Amino acid sequence: MMSEFLPTLEFAKQLDEKDTLSRFREEFYLKPGTIYMDGNSLGLLSKRAEKTLLETLEDWKQYGIDGWTQGKHPWFYMSEELGKKLAPLVGASEEEVIVTGSTTVNLHQLVSTFYKPEGKRTKILADELNFPSDIYALQSQLRLHGLDPDTHLIRVKSRDGRYLDEEDLIQAMTDEVALVVLPTILYRSGQILDMKRLTEAAHKKGIIIGFDACHSAGSIPHYFSEWDVDFAFWCNYKHLNGGPGAVGALFVNRKHFNQLPGMTGWFGSNKEKQFDMEHTFTPANSAGAFQIGTPHVLSLAPLIGSLDMFHEAGIERIREKSLKLTQYLMDLIETELAGMGFHIGSPREEERRGGHVSLEHEEAARICKSLKENGVIPDFRAPNIIRLAPVALYTSYQEVWEVVQILKTIMTEKQYEKFKNEREVVA
């Protein structure tokens, strides 16, 4: 529990007064009468992101084809420039990050590069709580090698359905494993995996390791280079507020820059050579080599403005506030919603807790619908999870307090009973 925690509105207001990041809130488009708690799925639009998108459209209007090298944000260098801006957020050097593709496509690209089954080392290690798209990608990569995913994809079991035990993951790193792909933060429970420990363990056993950082990019600091992680990939539309379908990103450790990407395309070229149009591929000497085709410029542009805010706020300060927000939310849930059938399915320890709180309840689907009716936007993950993400850059402590009060009213008045306990199409 927070020191001096009180479940009162006054206490929430005091926390807001002391909040050194509160000035960023007014930079976002917040809908009056709505409390947005779904920034871990799709972050909100900021005025700066809107501005850089509009500037990019203006460049198109003014320059036509010359927008590739002229204008405010020349398109030819945008993915690299954004990679430089993202690098400090994941603890990488500028050349190790490129903004390209999408999470799933980048995973395909990286597995096609780093998965090299040889002798008895033919298996890929993942986990049973992983996001489905990653599992589908790994299964299909195995099939492309003529291997059966049922025998070659190891999915390490969770002991309780919520968390993964690093010890179990390390035990599973046998000499049959060629590649490990794990999440940095689990998408349901919000558990942070000990990436440093897992990387060390994998390398001791001669295994390449990569991480899906969708839920950690923009919410916690990372030290990918220092930890010697081989590769990582993530989306920029959640905590990084790049917009729906924003271009994703990947990290490749510089020690692998000599690797030819599994899937090559002309935008992975050394920039000086690209327009020589030769049929011999000259890769960029950076993570940029892992790009394939023409960048989706209009889905990159909002990130320019958005990432500036992360630089100003600083990822350490963002993490500090995020931890306070989630702690405060859990304290309120425990005091205000006791005896109402809720279970907090997220880690209490700070070093294991990501940017959202997972609240379990057997009526979760219809409680979510009730929350929406009351102006709170959470999300639901089957079968019984309400995910609540108070976001450091735009959520106030008062909003967290209000969400819990609304939940309390929904439960005492059984407001959820008028809905069916089923998920929506996009939950």
Ligand SMILES: Cc1ncc(COP(=O)(O)O)c(C=O)c1O
């Ligand atoms: C952990 C994780 N991995 C992968 C994905 C899939 O990402 P995309 O649809 O951008 O490929 C998501 C979210 O959709 C996710 O949360």
Ligand SMILES: Nc1c(O)cccc1C(=O)C[C@H](N)C(=O)O
């Ligand atoms: N990518 C999404 C989408 O295209 C539609 C709706 C939601 C998403 C999400 O990102 C969900 C998210 N990955 C999750 O943690 O469940």
